[in-house]
Amino acid sequence: MRVAIIGAGLNGLACAVMLKRLGVDCVVFERGTGPRDSGTGIYVWPQAMQVLRFVLKDRAFLSRGQPIEFLDTHDKHGQLIHSQPVRPAGMGLPAPAMMFLRTELFRLLADRLDEDDIHYGMGCESLENVGDQVRLTFTNGHRFDFDLAVGADGVSSTTRAFVNPGLVPHDTGLVASRGVVNFDSPLLHSDRCQIFTSRHSRVVTYPLNKATSLRYWFAAYQHRNQPLLDRQGLLELFAPLPQDLLRMMGQTPEQDILTHKLKALTGEGRWFRGRVVLLGDSIHAMLPTLGYGLTLGLENGFMLAQALVGHCDADLEAALQRYEIRAARRSREMLQVMDDFTRLYYFEPEGEVSPARLAPIVQRFQQLAQSTVF
Numbered sequence: 158m159r160v161a162i163i164g165a166g167l168n169g170l171a172c173a174v175m176l177k178r179l180g181v182d183c184v185v186f187e188r189g190t191g192p193r194d195s196g197t198g199i200y201v202w203p204q205a206m207q208v209l210r211f212v213l214k215d216r217a218f219l220s221r222g223q224p225i226e227f228l229d230t231h232d233k234h235g236q237l238i239h240s241q242p243v244r245p246a247g248m249g250l251p252a253p254a255m256m257f258l259r260t261e262l263f264r265l266l267a268d269r270l271d272e273d274d275i276h277y278g279m280g281c282e283s284l285e286n287v288g289d290q291v292r293l294t295f296t297n298g299h300r301f302d303f304d305l306a307v308g309a310d311g312v313s314s315t316t317r318a319f320v321n322p323g324l325v326p327h328d329t330g331l332v333a334s335r336g337v338v339n340f341d342s343p344l345l346h347s348d349r350c351q352i353f354t355s356r357h358s359r360v361v362t363y364p365l366n367k368a369t370s371l372r373y374w375f376a377a378y379q380h381r382n383q384p385l386l387d388r389q390g391l392l393e394l395f396a397p398l399p400q401d402l403l404r405m406m407g408q409t410p411e412q413d414i415l416t417h418k419l420k421a422l423t424g425e426g427r428w429f430r431g432r433v434v435l436l437g438d439s440i441h442a443m444l445p446t447l448g449y450g451l452t453l454g455l456e457n458g459f460m461l462a463q464a465l466v467g468h469c470d471a472d473l474e475a476a477l478q479r480y481e482i483r484a485a486r487r488s489r490e491m492l493q494v495m496d497d498f499t500r501l502y503y504f505e506p507e508g509e510v511s512p513a514r515l516a517p518i519v520q521r522f523q524q525l526a527q528s529t530v531f
Contacts, residue, residue, distance in 0.1 A: 158465070160183040160305045161306045161307070162184070162185045162186070162309055163306060163316055164186075164310035165189070165275055166193055167199070167259075167262060167263060168436055168437030168451070168455070169307075170267055170270065171212060171454075173274060174212050174269045175459065176465070178212060178214075179462055181466065184274055186276050186281060188281070190277050192263065196259035196335075197415060198258060198259060198363060199258075199259045200350070200451070200452075201255045201257065201455075202526075203252040204456055205456060206253065208456065208530070213269065221257060221261045222257040226242065227242055227243060228243065228349065228350045229346075229349050229350070229351050229352065230352045230515065231354065232510070238510060239512050239516075250526075256365055257365075281310065282295055290304055291431065305432050306434070307435075307436050308320065308434065308439045312422070312439070314440075317439045321430075324422060324440070325422075327421060329421050329444055330503075330504075331444065332418045333376065333417065334376045334386070335375050338408050338409040339372070340405045340408060347364045353399070354510045355395060356507040357504065357507075358378035358395070358503065359376075359503070360375070360376045360395055362402070372405065374405055374409070376391055376395065376406065377419070388409070392406060421442050421444055422438070422442040423492060424440055424441040424488045428485050434480065436454065436458055440488075441454075444495055444499050446499045453491055456529055494521050494522050497518050501518070
């Protein structure tokens with residue numbers, strides 16, 4: 158079987174490494190002219206850490222990130238509202254959560270592939286099912302046939318337009334700014350994600366490297382169709398929060414702060430059509446409310462690899478149906494949990510974020526964690 162993977166982001170690379178690990182011939186096509194190894198931080202839950210452990214073969218990659226054991230929610234004064242262990246007792250999760258620089262995780266995956274496994278400057282323009290193969294046409298005029306195409310090309314996916322044209326990204330009403338900076342404070346801890354809630358907004362921060370005090374922060378708020386905030390605007394919006402958070406954002410160079418409106422997908426409808434199947438943000442893009450987006454993509458990528466390698470029928474359709482059955486329902490349930498978190502944090506009156514409101518959503522989240530692929 159020859160598989161084309163459209164998109165060389167983290168999900169696309171991880172899928173390629175997984176398939177090659179299982180003996181499947183695959184090649185990655187990326188519309189960009191070079192590696193997508195830029196950005197800020199990326200959070201990986203224990204469920205996906207186990208996928209990475211399988212993909213990367215050894216435990217050496219653990220030294221490239223920072224373990225996270227708790228998610229703490231604070232009010233705008235810095236008082237603790239709720240603390241959620243990443244590895245609740247009784248669940249038997251044999252891995253921590255980890256925070257990585259996106260560049261580190263990208264290189265870890267790219268290094269497991271050969272140089273000719275990834276082709277840059279190859280934007281997929283169109284797809285066509287031809288018998289038991291799929292024909293890919295690229296913006297540079299090249300055309301190739303494969304046994305299967307995996308669309309891991311993100312929110313603006315060409316493959317989704319082919320498989321599920323009725324599913325389009327929706328504006329969530331939120332905008333986010335992200336940054337990485339060396340910053341130390343007694344308020345901020347080295348073993349946990351800390352969430353500071355304000356009116357219809359919040360600031361989230363994670364440690365990236367305990368030894369150097371490197372820290373990732375994420376600030377999100379309702380955009381209300383107004384101009385996006387620069388660094389000074391963020392400092393004014395979040396002025397009621399603890400001063401150390403403001404200093405952290407203020408010490409981040411303006412040019413290093415990434416800001417954009419947040420879009421999402423529901424995961425409804427078809428996940429495959431003929432010999433084309435969807436993966437990651439191309440079908441289930443979610444808000445980074447708990448940083449579960451990459452984890453869900455890695456889980457589903459592992460399910461897809463299982464389906465492709467484990468099928469015994471001559472026809473591939475049954476394998477893709479099995480993948481859709483396993484991945485789609487759980488993904489939609491996880492998206493609903495994230496939507497409930499999002500409404501509570503960003504769209505309900507100030508003061509509604511409380512243990513009583515958080516606990517039932519957290520419980521549903523943990524129940525879904527029990528049905529992971531490992």
